[in-house]
Amino acid sequence: MPDGNINIAPTQPPPSGITMDMAYKCDNPGCNAPLFQTQYLLSSHKNVHSSTRNYYCEVPSCPRSIGGKGFKRKNEMIRHGLVHNSPGYVCPFCEDREHKYPRPDNLQRHVRVHHVDKDQNDAALRAVLAQRTEGVGAGKQRRRRTNAHGSMSS
Incomplete structure (x- = not known):
């Protein structure tokens, strides 16, 4: 339940399934973030206002x-x-092959912006993105979720 330090915004509807007495609002001046479902989420959000x-x-x-x-x-x-x-992810579509992107999402954004004619599922791009680094996150696998029928999905 919100304490005295949290302002509830009666003009803003709470997220779906949340009642006004369960919603937490950021009290930072000028912040127009939507209401938060938990105190934890509000505290995490307040970090954006901190230096x-x-x-x-x-x-x-x-x-x-x-x-x-x-x-x-x-x-x-x-x-x-x-x-x-990171050893770097090199764009398979650029001729110079000199620029290396440190993260796969950086390369994917580059392809989306500069190679709009290329499919995100292109075999050459998939091969580059399949590289694994030996550093942080190496060997990690995506968590698999069980669907409603009890079988695994990725």
Whole structure:
């Protein structure tokens, strides 16, 4: 139940299935984020308004290392580590083959923007994206969900 520090916005409808007495609103001035279902989600959101950065890259020369910009969230720092640890994903459609993207999603965005005629399921692109790094996240497999019939789906 919301405490006295949380403002409830009576003019904004709560998310589906949530009643007004269960909704949490960010009280940061000017914030127009939708209501949050839990105090935890509100607390996590409030991080966007903070200037505190408690997570830093371990590479001393990196602008995001201690004394530099850093990160607000640990998962952002871990993802950033791929910039230093990834062998790079090279676009199979570019002629120069010199630019390497540190993360697969960076390459996918590049293809979407610069190679609009290419299909995201192109065999050459899939082959490049199938590379695994030895660093963070190596060997991880996607969590599989069980569908309504009890069989596995990805």
